[in-house]
Amino acid sequence: MIPERASAYDSFAEGYTAENETSLLNAHYERPAMLELAGDVRGRRILDAGCCSGALSAALRERGADVTGIDASAGMLEQARMRLGADADLRVGDLADPLPFADDTFDDIVASLVLHYLRDWVPTLGELRRVLKPGGRLLVSVEHPFAIFLGQRLAGEETNYFRTRERTEEWTMGGQTARLTFWDRPLHAMTGAFTAAGFRIGAISEPSALPSARELFPDGYDEHTGMRFLSFLFFALHAD
Numbered sequence: 001m002i003p004e005r006a007s008a009y010d011s012f013a014e015g016y017t018a019e020n021e022t023s024l025l026n027a028h029y030e031r032p033a034m035l036e037l038a039g040d041v042r043g044r045r046i047l048d049a050g051c052c053s054g055a056l057s058a059a060l061r062e063r064g065a066d067v068t069g070i071d072a073s074a075g076m077l078e079q080a081r082m083r084l085g086a087d088a089d090l091r092v093g094d095l096a097d098p099l100p101f102a103d104d105t106f107d108d109i110v111a112s113l114v115l116h117y118l119r120d121w122v123p124t125l126g127e128l129r130r131v132l133k134p135g136g137r138l139l140v141s142v143e144h145p146f147a148i149f150l151g152q153r154l155a156g157e158e159t160n161y162f163r164t165r166e167r168t169e170e171w172t173m174g175g176q177t178a179r180l181t182f183w184d185r186p187l188h189a190m191t192g193a194f195t196a197a198g199f200r201i202g203a204i205s206e207p208s209a210l211p212s213a214r215e216l217f218p219d220g221y222d223e224h225t226g227m228r229f230l231s232f233l234f235f236a237l238h239a240d
């Protein structure tokens with residue numbers, strides 16, 4: 001079943017895609033950091049889980065990977081198909097459900113900015129582990145739990161960091177608006193879920209945006225931290 005929160009992306013598929021192409025957070029921070037974490041992907045079979053309109057899939061494919069994308073939003077997958085071509089392997093699917101792939105199918109899975117839409121990570125991580133080959137990697141980026149918590153506290157909200165919490169926001173991108181529901185959780189709940197699903201944590205990283213983005217986004221520059229800010233948190237997980 002496709003949940004309301006995921007198909008909410010249908011209502012701003014074009015607007016989101018256009019902004020994702022050039023934004024500081026996606027084009028100059030999250031995507032380059034994810035590609036850096038992935039390293040040399042030539043010849044690797046990769047699942048892009050929550051592939052959205054396919055920007056990361058395209059970059060991985062340019063680097064020689066064989067990419068399959070899955071996303072709950074049919075509208076986003078239409079955008080991805082326009083980018084990647086009619087023969088791209090793209091599936092509509094909910095990451096809360098069993099995945100339509102055999103055991104040990106992928107060398108790597110990238111789950112870029114998608115897990116924070118899911119309330120319960122247990123079935124999802126179990127499925128991602130199942131479809132990864134032994135020795136494969138799950139590369140994850142999520143909203144940084146400290147950034148979310150600090151933002152809420154600074155806004156005067158009485159947030160309990162240690163609970164898994166529902167948050168709804170209205171996003172307007174490229175003139176289109178969507179109401180999105182997120183599930184925030186503390187760092188220990190993330191690391192606990194990864195290890196309980198059988199992953200070894202290889203790296204937790206808080207990378208910088210591309211230093212070259214400073215000219216385009218002077219507001220992103222901080223005199224103490226440069227182009228490094230609390231926004232997303234990255235994990236490299238290994239299926240040993």
Ligand SMILES: C[S@@+](CC[C@H](N)C(=O)[O-])C[C@H]1O[C@@H](n2cnc3c(N)ncnc32)[C@H](O)[C@@H]1O
Pocket residue numbers: 003005006007009020026049050051052053055056070071072073076093094095096111112113114117118
């Ligand atoms: C912020 S976008 C991801 C960005 C994208 N990975 C990139 O590299 O630019 C979030 C995506 O997650 C998808 N999504 C949200 N919940 C989902 C779910 N339960 N199952 C599958 N996809 C989901 C949305 O449809 C949307 O396309």
